[in-house]
Amino acid sequence: MNIRHLTFRLLQVYVAVVRSGSVSEAARQLHLTQPTVSQQLKRLAETLGEPLLESRQGRLVPTEAGTELYRASREVLGRFSDLDDYLEALRGGERGRFSIALVNTAQYVLPRLLGPYSCAFPEVDVTVHIGNRRQMLTRFERQEDDLYVFSHPPSLAHALAGRFLRNPLVAVAPREHRLAGREGIVMAELLEERFLLREPGSATRMLFESWLQEQGLSLGPTLQMASNEAIRVGVAAGMGVALLSEHVLPPEHSDLVILPVAGLPIESHWQFIVRRDRRLSHAALGFLRFAEGHLQECVESRFISNELGGLLGRLEEGGAAPSA
Amino acid sequence: MNIRHLTFRLLQVYVAVVRSGSVSEAARQLHLTQPTVSQQLKRLAETLGEPLLESRQGRLVPTEAGTELYRASREVLGRFSDLDDYLEALRGGERGRFSIALVNTAQYVLPRLLGPYSCAFPEVDVTVHIGNRRQMLTRFERQEDDLYVFSHPPSLAHALAGRFLRNPLVAVAPREHRLAGREGIVMAELLEERFLLREPGSATRMLFESWLQEQGLSLGPTLQMASNEAIRVGVAAGMGVALLSEHVLPPEHSDLVILPVAGLPIESHWQFIVRRDRRLSHAALGFLRFAEGHLQECVESRFISNELGGLLGRLEEGGAAPSA
DNA sequence: CGCCGATATAGATGATTACCTATACTGCAT
DNA sequence: ATGCAGTATAGGTAATCATCTATATCGGCG
Incomplete structure (x- = not known):
């Protein structure tokens, strides 16, 4: 059997014929003419090298080989129909x-x-x-x-x-910080404090540093910690102050205050x-x-x-x- | 996805490409040129309506859709390879x-x-x-x-x-029959006996009757039984004589004798x-x-x-x- | 016997396929 | 930058496919 030129269409036609037991009926169902279906069947039988159907009291019934082909065809068509569903889901983004x-x-x-x-x-x-x-x-x-x-x-x-x-970057300080509650703070004041900073390579740090440069300011003493969480907890514990994304702060943060520094928050x-x-x-x-x-x-x-x-x-x- | 023009060949090519991770390598294995394979892949991807492969660090790997197609293809090709084996067995008469x-x-x-x-x-x-x-x-x-x-x-x-x-038809009689042991019996003698006959429509009876007709003989008293077994047992029990296929007699038949009638056995x-x-x-x-x-x-x-x-x-x- | 529905065959045609050669593009390693 | 291996595109061709219409054949049935 030479599988090369076997098309799925051929199998579909064959399945329709076996189902209906008639070439003409299958042709009607498939919107084809009867000779077309006959010819496809012939080609299929030649490909398989075996007769597939025989006529028994006016009805076409599959031979042994035909029965097995029918089984195989249904499985195979079913498998590809499943694949189709899968692709449909893929395309829809559902999967x-x-x-x-x-x-x-x-x-x-x-x-x-x-x-x-x-x-x-x-x-x-x-x-x-x-x-x-x-x-x-x-x-x-x-x-x-x-x-x-x-x-x-x-x-x-x-x-x-x-x-x-x-993603607003705000200045945070411990609740009991000397600037807590003050209005109109300017960054220069804050820079005297020890700043807790993220590591180089961090976006937060990059934003902060480029902002400082624009303002012509520079940092005083710093302490570097490679995690926003660590910095937040550190600030709360009085280790210093920091610039953090507002998203890092928990909704309720009784141990921290956001300082209203002029020019802040840095918007991104x-x-x-x-x-x-x-x-x-x-x-x-x-x-x-x-x-x-x-x-x-x-x-x-x-x-x-x-x-x-x-x-x-x-x-x-x-x-x-x-x-x- | 339009399944109509999907050929098994296309799936074979696709499987080879996925296996080898390379269009060129697959082409070599399949004894095709690289552009041929490329083009088949393209057509396959168009049929499915999805990209199937992408190049990752120099190797072609299947996309999500491609992976699923690969699975389906292998199943389907495997199924038809099984069918092929089955047909082979059919053809060989093994099944x-x-x-x-x-x-x-x-x-x-x-x-x-x-x-x-x-x-x-x-x-x-x-x-x-x-x-x-x-x-x-x-x-x-x-x-x-x-x-x-x-x-x-x-x-x-x-x-x-x-x-x-x-299939020789021989005359059988009970072991203690008056003709048992006699040489040169002629059928005319035997016809005086009661004959156990198969039913009309039986081949044995038909053969016997046409033989009798050729010989210009005709039957005397008869008794009809629709089974060779019944006739054999009947003869052994002394109900009469009969013409039976030699195959009907058991290898050892102590209760029956084959009478050497001139012109018998009837050969067929x-x-x-x-x-x-x-x-x-x-x-x-x-x-x-x-x-x-x-x-x-x-x-x-x-x-x-x-x-x-x-x-x-x-x-x-x-x-x-x-x-x- | 002749008709009827079903199936097979013949012959035609445009579309598609399965290949090819030649060539262009691309990404990586030197 | 330059090659090189791998891949894609272009363009060509013979084979084949899918499908049709028209016609022949066959198997029953009245």
Whole structure:
């Protein structure tokens, strides 16, 4: 049997004939003419090298070989119909996988989106990578993930971006700090304090340092800790003051105060970044759509800055054509 | 996804590419050029409406959709490879089914062939129909079986025949019969006795009657019994005499004697009959081949008259071309 | 016997496939 | 930058497919 020229269509026709026990009837069902079906059957029988049907009291019944072919055909067609369903689900973003890379600070917010999303699309496998800005940039260069969350995007030459959340950096101090409760603080005053800083390579630190440079200011004594949590706890314990994303602070923070320093908060926005040269998985696209639609249910409204519509629009245009 | 133009060949190519992780390598394995394979992949991806492969550090790896297609392809190709094996077995006569119709008398011999055959080909389903000549002729007209065993074939217009066994009809009498031990008996003497006869429609009876007619003889008193066994036992019990196939007599028959009547035994031959208009199943053909080869091991040699070679020869010529 | 429905065969045609050769592109290693 | 191996694209061609219409054949049935 030479399998090469066997088409699924041929099997479909054959199955219809066996089911109806008649060439003419099958032809009607398939919207073909009777000779077409006859000829297909003939070709199929030649391919298999065996007679498939014989006429018994006016009805076509499969031979031994034909019966087995019928079984095989049904299994095979069924298998591909399942595959079709699977692809349909993939395309709809109901199933599949994607990975997303977050800068550290964003891990305080993204679960609010990812949680409801996973409940809505339980068949999608999500992998979340977290690290500081520098680490995430490396992943970005290597095209290791479908989505990235940065507050300042890398070169947009190879990427599209869409803002979705404000990320204000505020000055925090222990509740009993000497400046606590004061109005009109200026940063110069604060710089006399010991600052708890994230490591170089952190986005928070980068933002802070470039802001200071703009203002023509420079840091006094510092202490470096590679985690927002550690810094927050450190500040509460009186180790010093710090600039932190507001998202890092718990809703109730009785042991910390936000100092109203002039020029603060430093405003930045988190954005989803998508590489333009890598095809975006349907699942990731589905997540972006979900994020656009459900942001206000998941995050306090004062942080929201939903510009995902634009990103989605640009993705639909450019990224729809499938290519091997 | 439009399944219509999907060929198994395409899946074979795809599987080879996924396996080797390279278009060029797959092309080499398949004895195709690289562009051919590339183009097939492209077409496959278009058919499925999804990208299937992406290049990861120099190796082509399947996407989500591609992985699922790979699975489906392997299952489907495997299924058809199994089908191929099955057909191969069918063709070789190692598997399948056939039915054979025997005239009553032949049931005393055919199991000697069918038994060893079934042991040699346990995957073949054999159905045996037994009845008198008239009943078997009806089955023959209706083309109900693959093989028939007659001593005198019906019209050979639609059939081929091959003799394989002598079927001598001998006169039997009870051991203490007045003619037992006598030489040179003539049938006229015997006809005075009561004859136990098979029913009209039986081959044995038909043979006997036409023989009598040729000899210009006619029967005296008769008693009719629709079974060879019943007649044999009846004769032994002194109910009369009879003409029976020698095959009906047990190897040791102390209660019966065969009378050496002039002109007896009536010689006839059993033959396998095959309809010419019905395709012979591979299994039935296999059985005929088996019979030809193993006859002498299964039946006492004095009965053998193996002309099956000729029948097989004629079958090979005419019946080899498969047609739907 | 002749008709009827079902099936098979013949012959035609545009679309598609399965390949090829030649060439252009691309990413990585030197 | 330059090659090189791998991949994609372009363009061509013979084979084949899918499908049709028209016609022949067959198997029953009244």
